[in-house]
Amino acid sequence: METSLFWDAQENSEGVLDRVYNSDDFAAMFAGFWGDGLIPNTSTALLVEPIENSFAVVVNPGDAFIKGRFYRNTEDRQFTLANGNANERIDYIALRFDSERRSVYLKYLEGAEGEGNPLYARSAALFDLLLAKITVPANAQYLTDEMVEDLRGTSECPWINLRFDLDAITSSFQVWYDNVRELLDEDAAVHLQGEIDELEAKHDSDVATLNSAIANLVVQNQGLQEQLDNERHYDAVIKDGNIYLNTRPYDASIDTDIP
Incomplete structure (x- = not known):
């Protein structure tokens, strides 16, 4: 099916506008331009960093496009992770597209100890960009820089336009x-x-x-x-x-x- 956007609407004989658009039309257009990914307008765009001597991380401000939807975070967002356990645990900090909630938001994905990487979403309704992978060693007392792996710029969380x-x-x-x-x-x-x-x-x-x-x-x-x-x-x-x-x-x- 052929589609072309966007045109001024005109009333038909019944007084109904013949051109009606919604956010999905704009999202499809933007997705064609950018694809899914972060906008590299700063070196720390949505960078995840540990807070010293704690089990908390902070996500820096930044912008992104997911499924044609624009996301912007204008301030540091803090997440407190579960404490270390007897076995190693892997967590993710993700940026999630949620069509049901009609929102894009940051999300902490907690893994199960000794079970490897936690599950994350990659469907039409839910889609996660993985900003960081956090490996919590057994019996860890706090997070260090070495435990937080930056996934920005990888296949799990690309920069926009990398579809080209x-x-x-x-x-x-x-x-x-x-x-x-x-x-x-x-x-x-x-x-x-x-x-x-x-x-x-x-x-x-x-x-x-x-x-x-x-x-x-x-x-x-x-x-x-x-x-x-x-x-x-x-x-x-x-x-x-x-x-x-x-x-x-x-x-x-x-x-x-x-x-």
């Missing part, structure tokens, strides 16, 4: 990312080596050009030096009371007043 295989999706993305990064690293290395080669070639060319320019300057300087050396033998020429600086080799044909 997030691990597989994450793994697939990581493989793709690693391949892309490897290609980028190789391309970047080749590109960088090419730039280095270009810089080295340009450096060699610039050095050769500079050496050539220096050699030309040396040659020009030597020519100027020789010219200056020659001109140092020239003297001033005085004629008609004027002094002339001779800038070419002395010409004896020039009539001067110098004897």
Whole structure:
């Protein structure tokens, strides 16, 4: 059967609304989104912890979805367990969906000593998410951290959305990312080596050009030096009371007043 939600209701000819919804319709929609599990909005969401030197535990605040029904606990909830007996006992702290009571609530499931794990509900009417497994040793005087096993994030009490295989999706993305990064690293290395080669070639060319320019300057300087050396033998020429600086080799044909 096909179903689509949600639509505005319209009155038929008899004045009756043709679209009527209830909480089950919303629950079915939310269950399709989230599945059953805790909402990991804090690291201690519905975490069960023992109270020091006692047989009591406390359940931290937290949120969850079970069968599409939203649950919220806004304060610490305390449960007092039965005392230790002659034999080991296993208890559960559970979050229960109860369709008959129309409620989701925390529940202490006490086991029988020496009988292993207690029974818990997994039916359409009753459904338990097991928050913690508490192993009470024989003749225990109080609870310790080692006796309380956190079941959050396991198959007994998953986080929401784990109906989608997030691990597989994450793994697939990581493989793709690693391949892309490897290609980028190789391309970047080749590109960088090419730039280095270009810089080295340009450096060699610039050095050769500079050496050539220096050699030309040396040659020009030597020519100027020789010219200056020659001109140092020239003297001033005085004629008609004027002094002339001779800038070419002395010409004896020039009539001067110098004897």
